[in-house]
Structure formats: C-alpha cells, structure tokens
Amino acid sequence: MNFKHHVFRKRAAVLVCALSLSLLSQPGIAAEQAGAKAGTKVADFRLPNGLQLVVIPDHRAPVVTHMIWYKVGAADETPGKSGLAHFLEHLMFKGTAKNPQGRFSTVVARIGGQENAFTSSDYTGYYQRVPTEQLKTVMEFESDRMTGLVLTDAVVLPERDVILEERNQRMENNPRARLGEQMDAALFLNHPYGKPIIGWRHEMETLSREDALDFYKRFYGPNDAVVVIAGDIEPDTALKLAQETYGQIKPQAAIQQRKRPQEPPQVSPRSLTLADPRVEQPAVQRTYLVPSFATAKVNNLPGQSEALEVLGHVLGTGSNSRMYRDLVVDKRVAVSAGAYYDSSALDMAKFGFYASPADGVTLTQLEAAADAVIANVIDKGVTSEEMERAKSRMIADAIYAQDNQASMARWYGTALMTGATVEDVQQWPARIRAVTTQQVQDAAREWLDKKRSVTGYLVKDTSAPAGQPASIQPVKAEKRT
Amino acid sequence: MNFKHHVFRKRAAVLVCALSLSLLSQPGIAAEQAGAKAGTKVADFRLPNGLQLVVIPDHRAPVVTHMIWYKVGAADETPGKSGLAHFLEHLMFKGTAKNPQGRFSTVVARIGGQENAFTSSDYTGYYQRVPTEQLKTVMEFESDRMTGLVLTDAVVLPERDVILEERNQRMENNPRARLGEQMDAALFLNHPYGKPIIGWRHEMETLSREDALDFYKRFYGPNDAVVVIAGDIEPDTALKLAQETYGQIKPQAAIQQRKRPQEPPQVSPRSLTLADPRVEQPAVQRTYLVPSFATAKVNNLPGQSEALEVLGHVLGTGSNSRMYRDLVVDKRVAVSAGAYYDSSALDMAKFGFYASPADGVTLTQLEAAADAVIANVIDKGVTSEEMERAKSRMIADAIYAQDNQASMARWYGTALMTGATVEDVQQWPARIRAVTTQQVQDAAREWLDKKRSVTGYLVKDTSAPAGQPASIQPVKAEKRT
Numbered sequence: 001m002n003f004k005h006h007v008f009r010k011r012a013a014v015l016v017c018a019l020s021l022s023l024l025s026q027p028g029i030a031a032e033q034a035g036a037k038a039g040t041k042v043a044d045f046r047l048p049n050g051l052q053l054v055v056i057p058d059h060r061a062p063v064v065t066h067m068i069w070y071k072v073g074a075a076d077e078t079p080g081k082s083g084l085a086h087f088l089e090h091l092m093f094k095g096t097a098k099n100p101q102g103r104f105s106t107v108v109a110r111i112g113g114q115e116n117a118f119t120s121s122d123y124t125g126y127y128q129r130v131p132t133e134q135l136k137t138v139m140e141f142e143s144d145r146m147t148g149l150v151l152t153d154a155v156v157l158p159e160r161d162v163i164l165e166e167r168n169q170r171m172e173n174n175p176r177a178r179l180g181e182q183m184d185a186a187l188f189l190n191h192p193y194g195k196p197i198i199g200w201r202h203e204m205e206t207l208s209r210e211d212a213l214d215f216y217k218r219f220y221g222p223n224d225a226v227v228v229i230a231g232d233i234e235p236d237t238a239l240k241l242a243q244e245t246y247g248q249i250k251p252q253a254a255i256q257q258r259k260r261p262q263e264p265p266q267v268s269p270r271s272l273t274l275a276d277p278r279v280e281q282p283a284v285q286r287t288y289l290v291p292s293f294a295t296a297k298v299n300n301l302p303g304q305s306e307a308l309e310v311l312g313h314v315l316g317t318g319s320n321s322r323m324y325r326d327l328v329v330d331k332r333v334a335v336s337a338g339a340y341y342d343s344s345a346l347d348m349a350k351f352g353f354y355a356s357p358a359d360g361v362t363l364t365q366l367e368a369a370a371d372a373v374i375a376n377v378i379d380k381g382v383t384s385e386e387m388e389r390a391k392s393r394m395i396a397d398a399i400y401a402q403d404n405q406a407s408m409a410r411w412y413g414t415a416l417m418t419g420a421t422v423e424d425v426q427q428w429p430a431r432i433r434a435v436t437t438q439q440v441q442d443a444a445r446e447w448l449d450k451k452r453s454v455t456g457y458l459v460k461d462t463s464a465p466a467g468q469p470a471s472i473q474p475v476k477a478e479k480r481t
Numbered sequence: 482m483n484f485k486h487h488v489f490r491k492r493a494a495v496l497v498c499a500l501s502l503s504l505l506s507q508p509g510i511a512a513e514q515a516g517a518k519a520g521t522k523v524a525d526f527r528l529p530n531g532l533q534l535v536v537i538p539d540h541r542a543p544v545v546t547h548m549i550w551y552k553v554g555a556a557d558e559t560p561g562k563s564g565l566a567h568f569l570e571h572l573m574f575k576g577t578a579k580n581p582q583g584r585f586s587t588v589v590a591r592i593g594g595q596e597n598a599f600t601s602s603d604y605t606g607y608y609q610r611v612p613t614e615q616l617k618t619v620m621e622f623e624s625d626r627m628t629g630l631v632l633t634d635a636v637v638l639p640e641r642d643v644i645l646e647e648r649n650q651r652m653e654n655n656p657r658a659r660l661g662e663q664m665d666a667a668l669f670l671n672h673p674y675g676k677p678i679i680g681w682r683h684e685m686e687t688l689s690r691e692d693a694l695d696f697y698k699r700f701y702g703p704n705d706a707v708v709v710i711a712g713d714i715e716p717d718t719a720l721k722l723a724q725e726t727y728g729q730i731k732p733q734a735a736i737q738q739r740k741r742p743q744e745p746p747q748v749s750p751r752s753l754t755l756a757d758p759r760v761e762q763p764a765v766q767r768t769y770l771v772p773s774f775a776t777a778k779v780n781n782l783p784g785q786s787e788a789l790e791v792l793g794h795v796l797g798t799g800s801n802s803r804m805y806r807d808l809v810v811d812k813r814v815a816v817s818a819g820a821y822y823d824s825s826a827l828d829m830a831k832f833g834f835y836a837s838p839a840d841g842v843t844l845t846q847l848e849a850a851a852d853a854v855i856a857n858v859i860d861k862g863v864t865s866e867e868m869e870r871a872k873s874r875m876i877a878d879a880i881y882a883q884d885n886q887a888s889m890a891r892w893y894g895t896a897l898m899t900g901a902t903v904e905d906v907q908q909w910p911a912r913i914r915a916v917t918t919q920q921v922q923d924a925a926r927e928w929l930d931k932k933r934s935v936t937g938y939l940v941k942d943t944s945a946p947a948g949q950p951a952s953i954q955p956v957k958a959e960k961r962t
Contacts, residue, residue, distance in 0.1 A: 079560055079673070080742035182670075182749040189666040190681060192560070200671060200745040261561035264681040268663040268753040268937075456749075 014120040015086055015170070015197050042412070043235030044422045047242060049251045050223030054412050054422060055238040056230040058405055064135050064231030065405040067127035068142050069413045071226075072219035074197040075121040075260050075347070081211055083199015086119040087163050088212050092126065093117075094155045096148035101155065104141040113138070121193050122346045123417035129406065132232045139227075139245040146220055147249055149213075156209040164205065167198045175276035175458060179285065183456040186270045187287050190261050191347060221252025226416045230409040260347060263289065269450040275461035281335075283458040284363045284370070285354040290341070290447040292349035294419025305343045306431045307443035308351055312341035313390040314382050314440065315373070316353055320389065322382075323353060326373050333361045333369050344418045351447060363457050374448050381441035395429045495601040496567055496651070496678050523893070524716030525903045528723060530732045531704030535893050535903060536719045537711040539886055545616050545712030546886040548608035549623050550894045552707075553700035555678040556602040556741050556828070562692055564680015567600040568644050569693050573607065574598075575636045577629035582636065585622040594619070602674050603827045604898035610887065613713045620708075620726040627701055628730055630694075637690040645686065648679045656757035656939060660766065664937040667751045668768050671742050672828060702733025707897045711890040741828060744770065750931040756942035762816075764939040765844045765851070766835040771822070771928040773830035775900025786824045787912045788924035789832055793822035794871035795863050795921065796854070797834055801870065803863075804834060807854050814842045814850050825899045832928060844938050855929050862922035876910045 045053040077084045095101035108115045113130035128138045171177045181196045188194030198204075227246065229238050266289055296305040316323045316339020327334035337355035353374075357366045401407040415425045526534040558565045576582035589596045594611035609619045652658045662677045669675030679685075708727065710719050747770055777786040797804040797820020808815035818836035834855075838847045882888040896906045 080740070082671075082742075178748065185670040186667055186749075186751055189663075190563075190676065190684075195671065202743060202745060203671075259561070261563075262683060264683060267659065268667075268755045270667055270751060270753040272749040272751040274749045 014118050015089075015166075016116060016118045042422055042426070043239075045235070045239050045242070047222065047247050049247065049249060050221075051242070051246050051249075052226040052416065053239060053242045053246075054226065054228045054416065055233065055235040056228070056405075056408050056412065057232075057234060058230055058408070059232050062132050062232050063129055063405070064132050064229055064233055065127060065129045065409050066135060066138050066142070066231075067125055067228045067406075067409045067413055068146075069123050069125045069226045069228065069417050070220055071122075071224045071258065071417060072124055072215075073120050073122040073417075074195060074199075075192040076219065076258055077192065077195070077215070079192075080203060081207060081215075082195045083163060083167075083197075083204040084207055084211055084215050085124055086197055086199065087160065087204070087207050088215055089117050089119045089124050089126075090159050090163060091151055091156060091212050092145055092149060094149070094151055094159070096144050096150055098144050098148060099141060104138075104145070107137060107141070111137070119197060120417075121197055122344075123414070125413060127406070127409070135229070135233065135238075136241050136245065139241055142227075143245040143249060146222065146225065146246070147252070149216055149220075151209050151213055153209055156212065160204065160207055163198070164201065167201055167204065170198055171196065173278075175274065175279045176283070178276065179274040179283075179456045179458045182272055182274055183285065183287055183454050186272055186454040187289060187350070189264055189266070191263050192260055193345075193347065217252070218254050221255050222246055222249045223251040224255045226413060228409040228413045228416075230405040258346065263348065266452040270454040271457070272454065273457040273459060275459050275463075277461045277463075279458055279460040281356045281458075282363060282460065283354055283356045284367045284455065285352060285458070286367075286370075286453050286455045287350045287352040288448055288453040289348050290351045290452070292345035292347065292418065293343040293415075293424070294346055295348050297419065303431070303435060303439055304443055304446075305349075306435050307439040308341045308349075308447065309343055309394065309432065310387065310390050310435045311377070311382075311440045311443050312339050312351060313394055314386045315339040315377060315444075317390075318393075322373050322377065322386075323355065323370065327355055327366070327369055331369055333358055333366050337370070344414045344420075346418045363459070367455065374444065377441065377444045378448065381437055384437060387435070387437055387440065391432055391435070394432055398429065495599050496570075496647075523903055523907070524720075526716070526720050526723070528703065528728050530728065530730060531702075532723070532727050532730075533707040533897065534720060534723045534727075535707065535709045535897065536714065536716040537709070537886075537889050537893065538713075538715060539711055539889070540713050543613050543713045544610060544886070545613050545710055545714055546608060546610045546890050547616060547619050547623070547712075548606055548709045548887075548890045548894055549627075550604050550606040550707045550709065550898055551701055552603075552705045552739065552898060553605055553696075554601050554603040554898075555676060555680075556673040557700065557739055558673065558676070558696070560673075561684060562688060562696075563676045564644060564648075564678075564685040565688055565692055565696050566605055567678055567680065568641065568685070568688050569696055570598050570600045570605050570607075571640050571644060572632055572637060572693050573626055573630060575630065575632055575640070577625050577631055579625050579629060580622060585619075585626070588618060588622070592618070600678060601898075602678055603825075604895070606894060608887070608890070610712075616710070616714065616719075617722050617726065620722055623708075624726040624730060627703065627706065627727070628733070630697055630701075632690050632694055634690055637693065641685065641688055644679070645682065648682055648685065651679060652677065654759075656755065656760045657764070659757065660755040660764075660937045660939045663753055663755055664766065664768055664935050667753055667935040668770060668831070670745055670747070672744050673741055674826075674828065698733070699735050702736050703727055703730045704732040705736045707894060709890040709894045709897075711886040739827065744829065747933040751935040752938070753935065754938040754940060756940050756944075758942045758944075760939055760941040762837045762939075763844060763941065764835055764837045765848045765936065766833060766939070767848075767851075767934050767936045768831045768833040769929055769934040770829050771832045771933070773826035773828065773899065774824040774896075774905070775827055776829050778900065784912070784916060784920055785924055785927075786830075787916050788920040789822045789830075789928065790824055790875065790913065791868065791871050791916045792858070792863075792921045792924050793820050793832060794875055795867045796820040796858060796925075798871075799874075803854050803858065803867075804836065804851065808836055808847070808850055812850055814839055814847055818851070825895045825901075827899045844940070848936065855925065858922065858925045859929065862918055865918060868916070868918055868921065872913055872916070875913055879910060 041057055043055040047053065072085055074085045093105065105115060108128055108130065111130055111134045113128050115128040117126045126142065130138055171181060185194045227242060290308055291301055291304050293305040315321060321338065323337040323339055327337040334355040335358050339353040341351045343349055353370055355366050355370055357363060401411065412422065412425055522538055524536040528534065553566060555566045574586065586596060589609050589611065592611055592615045594609050596609040598607045607623065611619055652662060666675045708723060771789055772782055772785050774786040796802055802819065804818040804820055808818040815836040816839050820834040822832045824830055834851060836847050836851055838844060882892065893903065893906055
C-alpha cells in the first residue's frame with residue numbers, strides 16, 4: 001500500500017486514460033514544499049444517499065484535487081464483455097442532456113485545471129485538479145454525469161475504435177505487456193482477475209451502446225461512489241458542497257455488493273512462453289497468488305499482507321534488494337531484477353519477481369538463481385538490518401507521497417475501493433513498523449509456493465520478421481489517443 | 482464423432498450419474514444380433530412448442546431407449562456457480578407435485594427398465610431403456626419433470642453432499658483427473674470450458690435450492706430439448722406419444738440461444754506440473770485447442786474436423802498408431818501412449834496426446850520423443866495405408882456402435898446438442914472417406930501448434946505421505962453414490 005507500489009501498480013494494473021497529462025506521472029509536483037502532514041486530519045463522511053466523502057486538507061496552495069471513485073472495475077464485467085468497465089470510463093466523457101459532450105473538459109481547461117480517469121480490476125475513477133473556488137463547478141459536472149450520461153451510436157462506435165487502438169498500443173505492441181496478460185490468464189483459474197482490464201480484442205469489438213448503458217446503470221450511483229478531495233478546503237465546506245451536488249442524487253437500487261468467483265486451491269505450478277519478434281531483452285517473471293490486505297483481513301491473517309509488503313521490499317525493491325544484489329551485482333547473471341507486491345486488491349493479490357539475463361545466461365539458469373534467492377529467504381530469513389532499511393524506506397516513501405495531493409487522494413481512494421478504511425490507511429505505518437523478521441520469513445515460506453504461481457518466459461521470436469507478429473490485427477480506425 | 486471417441490469422451494468430459502448400471506458401459510449389449518442398420522431410417526420431427534424428436538427404429542427386440550437431452554451444460558453456468566448443471570441433473574430425481582421423489586425410478590425398476598443421466602459442458606441428458614409398451618409411461622414422467630420439479634432444502638442439501646462426495650471420488654482421489662482439471666483451466670484463457678463439469682469444490686459448497694431452480698427455469702423447456710428414441714417403434718407412433726406428452730408443455734420464454742465467452746488468440750505455450758503422492762505411473766499429456774465439428778462448420782473450414790478425426794486415429798488410436806508404435810514398440814521410451822480428438826463440442830474442441838514413460842526415461846525425454854512423432858507427421862504426412870486403415874476402422878466402429886440402441890441414441894443426441902444435424906450424423910462416414918492425406922498433414926501443421934496448447938506433467942509427490950495430500954478436504958456427508 002505504499003507509494004512506490006502505487007507507481008508500479010499504475011503501470012501494471014491500472015489503465016490511465018490519455019486525455020491529458022496525468023498528475024500521477026508527476027509524483028514530485030509539490031514535493032519541494034516540505035513539512036505537509038495532510039494525512040493527520042482526514043475527514044470521513046457519508047451522505048444519506050450512501051456516498052462516502054473523504055477530505056484531506058492541504059493548504060499549501062489554493063488548489064484542490066477532486067476524485068470520484070466507483071466500486072466497479074474489470075473484474076465486475078459480465079463474462080464475454082471484457083473491457084467494458086474501461087470502455088465506459090471513456091464514454092463518461094460523452095456528455096449529458098445538461099452538459100453536451102466536451103463542455104466539462106472545456107470548462108476544466110479554461111479554468112487552468114487538469115483532468116483524467118483510470119480503470120483497474122476493482123475500481124473506476126475520474127479526477128480534476130482545479131483552483132479551490134472552482135471545486136463546486138466540477139462537483140456539479142461530476143454529479144450530473146453520475147446518472148445523466150447520454151450515449152448514441154454516433155459517439156459510442158468511434159470510441160470503441162479508440163479503445164481498440166489503445167489495446168494495440170498498450171498490449172499488442174508491447175511484448176512484456178502481452179506476457180503479463182498471458183500470465184494473468186494462467187495464474188487465475190477461476191477469478192476474473194485473469195482477464196485483461198483493457199479487454200480481449202474479440203470481445204471489445206462487440207461492445208455496444210446498450211452494454212455500456214446497462215453497466216452504467218448497474219454500477220454508477222452515489223451508493224457505489226467515494227469522493228476524495230485533497231487540497232485547500234475545510235472538511236465542512238467540502239461536505240456542504242457535496243450535499244448540494246452529489247447529495248441531490250437518489251441511491252441506485254440496482255447496485256449490490258460485489259461478489260466475484262473465487263479461486264479453487266492452486267495445486268499446479270504453471271509456466272508459459274511468449275515469443276515475440278520485437279523482444280530485445282528476454283526475461284523470466286513469476287507471479288504468486290497471495291493474500292491482499294483485504295483478504296488477509298477477511299481471512300483473519302493479521303499482519304500477513306504487511307509482512308508480504310516488507311518481503312517485497314527486502315527481496316526486490318532497489319539496488320540493495322536481495323534479488324538485485326545477488327543476481328545483478330554478485331553473480332552477474334542478470335542485467336535487471338526485482339520483486340514487488342501490491343496489497344491493494346478487493347480479492348487476492350499478486351507477489352512477483354522479474355529478471356533479465358546477462359549475456360550468455362539462459363532463462364533456465366537465471367530462474368534457478370532467482371529460486372535460490374527465494375529459497376535462501378525461506379530457509380534463513382532476512383536480517384534486522386534489512387528489515388529496518390526496508391521499513392524506513394517504505395514509510396519515508398509514504399510520507400514523501402503525502403506531499404502530492406493526487407498521490408494522497410489516490411492512496412485513500414485505492415484503499416477504500418479495495419476493502420480498507422480511512423483508519424486502515426492511517427495505521428499503515430504502524431502496521432509496517434510492527435512486522436517482525438519471523439513474519440517475513442513465515443510469509444515467504446507460506447506464500448512463495450510454486451504451486452500457487454505461474455512463471456513466464458519472454459523470448460525473441462526469430463521465426464517471424466519484427467513488426468509483423470502473426471497475432472496482431474490492425475484496427476481500421478485512426479489513432480485518436 | 483465415432484463411437485470410440487464417445488467412449489473416451491464419456492470418461493473424459495461427461496459425468497454419468499451412478500444411479501444404476503450405465504447402458505453405455507455395455508457397448509456390446511445387442512451386438513450379437515447382426516445386420517441392424519438402424520441409422521438408415523431415422524425420423525426427425527419438431528413439435529409446435531419447439532421440441533425436437535428423433536426416432537431411430539430398431540426392431541430386433543421389443544424395447545426402446547428413450548433419451549431427453551437439454552441444451553444446457555456446465556459451460557452455461559453463471560460464473561461462481563460451477564457444478565450447477567450437474568447438480569440440477571441429480572436434483573431432477575427429487576420428484577414433482579404429481580410424482581413424488583422415487584416414484585419415477587420405482588416404476589422404471591418395476592417394469593424391468595434401466596435409467597441414468599449425464600452432464601457435459603454442452604448438454605444434460607436423462608434416459609431409460611424400457612419395454613416398448615411402457616414408453617408412454619416414461620414420456621409422461623419425463624414431461625412432468627421438465628417443468629414440474631419441486632425442490633425443498635430437505636432434499637437439496639443432502640444431495641449437495643452427494644455431489645461433493647462425487648467430486649472427491651472422481652477428482653480429488655484421481656491424480657490423472659486432477660491433472661486434466663488443471664490442464665483445462667490453463668488451456669482455456671476465457672471460455673467456460675476451462676471450468677470442471679463437476680464444479681470447483683468451494684463453489685459447489687454454496688449451491689442452493691434457489692440456484693438450482695433459477696437454472697432449471699432458464700434452461701429446461703420443450704424449446705430447449707431434443708428427445709431421441711431408439712428401438713422397437715415406428716416414427717409416427719413415437720410422434721403421437723410425444724404430442725400427447727411433451728407436446729402439451731408450453732415453450733419456456735426465458736430460454737435463449739446459448740452464447741459463451743470465446744477464446745482470444747492463443748499465443749503462449751503453457752505447461753504445468755501436478756505432483757500427487759498417489760501417482761504410480763507418471764505421465765506427460767498435451768491438449769491443443771482445435772476446431773470442433775461445429776466451429777469448423779461456422780468458420781467455413783470444411784473437412785478440417787474430419788481431418789483431425791483421422792489424424793487422431795492415425796496418430797494415437799490403438800497399437801498400430803504412430804504414437805504407440807514409435808514410443809512403446811520401437812523406441813521403448815513409453816509403456817503407454819496415444820492421442821485423441823473429440824469433434825463434439827458446441828464451441829472449440831481439444832486434440833490431445835498422452836504417454837507414460839518406461840523405466841529410466843524422464844518426462845522431458847518422453848515429451849521430446851512425442852514431439853518428434855508429431856513433427857514427423859507435420860513434415861512428411863501420413864501414408865495412404867495408414868489413412869485406409871484408420872478410415873476403415875473408424876467407420877467399422879461406427880457401424881458396430883449402431884448395434885447398440887443407447888449408443889445410436891447417444892450419437893444422435895450428442896450431435897444435435899453440439900451444432901450438428903441428423904443429416905450431418907448420417908453423412909459422417911462419407912465425410913470421413915473423403916479426407917485426403919494432404920488434409921491430414923495440413924490439419925497437423927495448422928492445429929498442432931504449441932502456442933495453442935498446454936502440456937501437463939503428472940509426477941509422484943514424494944514430499945507428502947500417500948493418502949493425505951494437503952489439498953484434499955474431507956466431506957462430512959456419508960458416501961451415497
């Protein structure tokens with residue numbers, strides 16, 4: 001749940017819409033202004049219609065970051081309609097009866113604001129950064145499109161070409177992303193996390209206006225939404241604005257608690273190979289199915305998610321990590337290596353490692369070396385020094401992230417979408433500090449079990465000419481993003 | 482689509498209920514009575530309410546085999562409710578308002594009949610073999626339970642324990658079945674064929690009376706049913722009986738054409754390992770995703786399914802097959818080896834091979850030897866002698882199968898459930914005869930592509946004591962099957 005992981009996760013599992021420059025790609029935006037401890041006075045409200053409002057005051061500049069999060073993501077899609085959550089995110093910019101297409105974005109631009117949107121397996125979100133005095137304006141626009149979206153085939157069908165082209169860019173043209181897509185499909189035997197957030201092409205091609213509107217009506221409403229406002233505003237003022245805007249919307253009766261098909265016991269180590277002519281750097285990657293913060297909580301596994309976070313850091317974050325030191329520096333079998341864990345998932349989470357071989361090293365040799373690093377942690381545990389260094393860095397990163405309004409808002413929003421509370425977020429540093437070396441070793445032994453994993457090999461396909469892999473189909477639409 | 486494949490398929494992908502001795506396990510039952518060519522005068526009717534009736538006259542004995550097939554199987558289940566189609570099959574024996582639990586089976590037994598039921602990914606069926614004069618009686622019972630099923634928790638919950646125990650017997654206690662379950666989950670990236678027909682245990686445990694009744698109302702009705710009657714009856718007589726019984730039922734408005742999520746392009750060869758302490762005979766298996774008869778027809782790939790049938794026969798049926806001769810007889814690297822293809826699937830089908838190593842041979846060596854056999858077929862094709870022998874045997878098997886009422890009825894029923902017509906069944910021998918050596922080689926080259934496959938390794942787990950694998954959970958219910 002720390003910021004570094006968020007940055008990874010953004011790359012790995014969240015599609016950020018390319019409407020404008022993403023705030024989130026500027027993590028240092030407000031970092032020069034030291035001393036902000038915005039997280040200490042967070043307010044948490046709930047309106048009578050079910051909408052949750054979280055306010056993070058931060059008075060360093062007269063701006064606010066306003067985010068609305070809906071509890072719906074790719075894992076909530078009807079089978080056969082993959083990509084629908086993300087498609088709807090795009091279509092949310094197509095206007096309402098009150099505000100025709102383009103007006104919202106034009107107003108945001110005119111007042112010097114920024115806006116964007118993102119979709120993950122678990123949530124969909126929209127945000128704007130605007131001068132504080134314009135906050136009510138964006139809340140009016142957002143509350144209007146919460147239930148007022150108007151879609152015609154004339155806007156839906158060209159947008160479908162846009163998301164197909166986005167798939168081309170993100171997936172088909174990116175061998176590493178293709179490998180990840182295949183690994184997810186193999187890791188999850190039953191859970192919809194196995195489907196790509198962007199969608200399978202053949203299903204995206206069939207998504208219709210009706211599909212989008214049905215999905216919208218089923219999942220968008222105040223009782224499924226969390227508004228997070230970070231910035232130069234007092235909680236009571238934000239609450240009043242929320243009541244005047246979102247507060248006027250009736251709860252949506254169709255919204256029910258999410259319940260996805262869960263995994264059976266994982267009993268077989270899996271592996272797969274993706275050969276692509278455009279691969280310049282082969283790689284071996286592995287992902288293990290492990291508890292998320294939410295499933296550890298539900299299944300009464302206290303501290304296990306936090307132990308995995310520390311383990312991910314010790315094992316694979318930075319040049320002092322076990323993986324990097326052992327594979328890149330000491331043995332010189334790899335040119336890059338690392339590991340990661342993201343606790344933020346409503347259902348189970350992934351723990352992964354990756355490495356690219358040095359010249360003359362095979363993927364089999366490299367995998368064996370990585371397995372030896374993991375076996376060593378399981379057998380001998382980690383040192384107190386490693387624990388201290390990891391914890392200090394993780395907590396420092398989190399404090400640093402608090403200097404960025406969008407990062408803060410995003411941290412709370414992600415947590416609230418994936419089974420955590422405001423309190424859970426605030427207690428995160430204490431929970432990390434409490435992790436013991438024994439817990440880290442136990443977590444490695446318990447969860448880094450190959451039966452619960454898929455190993456992926458990325459290799460250069462020398463049988464096909466680069467640039468023309470057989471499986472890529474062109475989109476007839478122009479490139480729009 | 483020949484009989485041998487049906488026998489395999491029965492083991493592999495169809496759960497036959499253990500109510501009584503299965504007719505299908507007695508393929509030779511009427512074989513002594515030579516000369517029957519029942520398939521030549523098959524009648525095909527459709528009642529106004531949508532029910533299809535196929536009659537296969539066979540006057541060698543005064544008995545009939547009556548089967549009703551519903552166009553619903555495990556691939557039609559709601560995600561999260563795996564096992565529901567098969568569970569409903571069991572619950573169909575729980576009685577109606579008119580005929581309380583047990584009466585139907587008691588009557589069948591009293592008149593010296595046999596009955597059973599089966600569930601696959603694509604269909605669910607019920608059948609009885611009774612003296613011809615009792616046919617109307619079973620049709621009355623069957624039409625009564627088509628819409629009149631009554632379920633209470635008192636009968637549903639114990640039956641759920643029965644299917645859980647059935648899962649224990651069929652899957653958890655059978656390492657090879659476990660391997661197959663894992664391979665299916667890895668082969669299908671998106672299609673529900675990846676789920677086990679029996680269901681995932683954790684989902685079976687939650688199946689309720691309401692789930693079963695909802696599913697029943699959505700899929701059971703005359704407009705979703707095919708009745709196949711083979712035996713000592715004239716088509717017109719059977720039609721009259723059908724009109725008097727099934728003909729009285731209104732079409733079920735909720736029934737819609739089935740549409741399952743389809744596969745994305747398969748781009749990564751997958752492999753997995755199942756280690757189980759009870760494995761005495763290790764094995765390597767591979768399944769490729771290939772066209773079924775139905776998808777070859779829809780996608781305008783004429784002859785490709787038939788070419789795969791001949792290929793399966795040449796490659797791996799019997800002791801003259803390539804796999805057996807090369808791996809077992811010549812190279813002595815295997816103690817068993819074979820290949821198979823079943824064309825009967827509404828969506829895509831599987832082509833597979835399997836082999837168990839001789840002493841001292843590793844699975845890697847054995848797999849390489851099997852790959853060499855396949856590479857040889859792809860490079861050099863098959864011989865005319867092999868083609869003739871395979872075709873003759875396949876067609877002879879089919880003719881032999883016609884001597885068994887149940888086999889005949891089952892052949893037509895399976896075909897009609899999986900996108901074929903009565904005419905398709907009857908033209909099958911001609912289509913097989915027309916397959917050329919070039920088509921077989923082309924099919925091997927086109928479809929036996931590792932990118933479209935999963936390879937499974939079954940190995941002995943020496944880390945756990947036999948009989949207590951960690952992943953098996955006991956069922957508290959008594960054993961009932």
